[in-house]
Amino acid sequence: MASCAQEIPPLKDRLGSISAVTAMVQPVAAALLITAIIMYMTSRIILGWGRKNASKNSGNLPPGTMGLLPVVGESLQYSRPSGRFLPAVFISDRIKRYGPLFKSHIFGGPTIISTDAKVNQLILQKEGTLFKSGYPRSILSIIGMHNTTEIHGNTHKVVRNVILNVVSSRIRDDKVISYISDEIVQRMNAWDGQIVRFQEEATRAKRKVVQVLQKLIAKKMCRPATETYDILDGLLAVEGDTLTREVIIDVMLGVTFAAYETTARVLMLIPKFLGDNPHVMKTLQDEHFHILGERACTEKVTLTWDAYKSMTFTEKVVKEALRLVNPGDIVFREAMEDVNVDGYVIPKGWKVMPCFSPAHTDPTIYKDPLSFNPWRWNNKDTNNMEFTPFGGGIRQCAGKELAKLELSLFVHHLVTRCRSL
Numbered sequence: 001m002a003s004c005a006q007e008i009p010p011l012k013d014r015l016g017s018i019s020a021v022t023a024m025v026q027p028v029a030a031a032l033l034i035t036a037i038i039m040y041m042t043s044r045i046i047l048g049w050g051r052k053n054a055s056k057n058s059g060n061l062p063p064g065t066m067g068l069l070p071v072v073g074e075s076l077q078y079s080r081p082s083g084r085f086l087p088a089v090f091i092s093d094r095i096k097r098y099g100p101l102f103k104s105h106i107f108g109g110p111t112i113i114s115t116d117a118k119v120n121q122l123i124l125q126k127e128g129t130l131f132k133s134g135y136p137r138s139i140l141s142i143i144g145m146h147n148t149t150e151i152h153g154n155t156h157k158v159v160r161n162v163i164l165n166v167v168s169s170r171i172r173d174d175k176v177i178s179y180i181s182d183e184i185v186q187r188m189n190a191w192d193g194q195i196v197r198f199q200e201e202a203t204r205a206k207r208k209v210v211q212v213l214q215k216l217i218a219k220k221m222c223r224p225a226t227e228t229y230d231i232l233d234g235l236l237a238v239e240g241d242t243l244t245r246e247v248i249i250d251v252m253l254g255v256t257f258a259a260y261e262t263t264a265r266v267l268m269l270i271p272k273f274l275g276d277n278p279h280v281m282k283t284l285q286d287e288h289f290h291i292l293g294e295r296a297c298t299e300k301v302t303l304t305w306d307a308y309k310s311m312t313f314t315e316k317v318v319k320e321a322l323r324l325v326n327p328g329d330i331v332f333r334e335a336m337e338d339v340n341v342d343g344y345v346i347p348k349g350w351k352v353m354p355c356f357s358p359a360h361t362d363p364t365i366y367k368d369p370l371s372f373n374p375w376r377w378n379n380k381d382t383n384n385m386e387f388t389p390f391g392g393g394i395r396q397c398a399g400k401e402l403a404k405l406e407l408s409l410f411v412h413h414l415v416t417r418c419r420s421l
């Protein structure tokens, strides 16, 4: 058995080992001290920075926190996946803590987040006077620096009119309906027995879009627009000093992004809603087999504008899916001057982020809001500020009628396909 004397080394040796340990610990301690000093100084700078931002404005900023780091702010918390439907946990937690209007620091800048339907309406309606579209650079670098969100005034009006005119005239064309319908069937056939990797497909596709657009423009320049007149034809027809070729390509990129990501997200979740709600599926099947009549599922069906307009229950299913999925949940604006809202000030130059999903899932507006219930739309007005899946004001979605058509045609093929499975 070892004695205590053997366990405790003599003082000289102990001093030796202590100094060895000290030698080892010293750099670590020094590093810790320096880190602590840097953290202290950083926090002072940050706190000072936060106060400086606030003190520039005489009014009362909405409550909220700005996060610990100047550039990152609360972006990491904001982008943490929620694992459930919107609103994101970040948003619902802050509504509980601060109320419907709060400040944060996300996407690289101080931001006021509004989840109040009335305030959102004000922000959207005052586009061009109190607020202007103001998407963060990180988003613009993907969707193009000159896309629809970044063009203002008359140029925006011209571009918007082109898109609205092309969309509203072409979706009534049965040939276009048939084209979309065939595309859906083709894609569905390719999905059979496969896991669909939407994200990978999208990323790969995005890289090719600019090349495709450039080739398409070159082709279009060589022949006059025909009956296949599309948004690109429309934009090329008004090409000029402000609407340059570069802007047109970015607008097309933006339209592709706006049209694809949003519609795909709703489309992806519709099968889940129907799988979870067999009674909705049954009612849909009744509607769509009625449209099919005696025709067998395997027969190629040519859908028409009239057939689409007769899909009245489908319209409610699409609305309900839009309410819960909310692919256009947030939009970005920038305050053009100090704006007073509900006793708070939104300072000039700050980003403003109207967020729609809290109103869409508010139990005082929608009974049992998280249930998928298309019948709730039987007597409900949808032209109000509490249902804004397509935004509002002069920047309201220019493709909303096309999106609703595409989603309805998808539902048609999805529910009639099941008979043959």
Ligand code: HEM
Residues within 6 Å of the ligand: 133, 148, 149, 160, 163, 167, 254, 255, 258, 259, 260, 262, 263, 266, 326, 327, 328, 329, 331, 332, 389, 390, 391, 392, 394, 395, 396, 397, 398, 399, 400, 402, 403
């Ligand atoms: C479910 C599908 C869709 C949803 C939920 C949706 C949602 C939205 C929202 C919320 C905005 C407003 C953005 C803002 O205020 O900053 C918007 C704008 C826009 N969307 Fe959609 N969108 C959808 C599909 C489409 C489609 C299919 C197109 C194709 C043409 C499209 C084209 C546009 C364009 C061009 C704008 C900009 C309008 C402007 O600035 O005047 N969207 N969309």
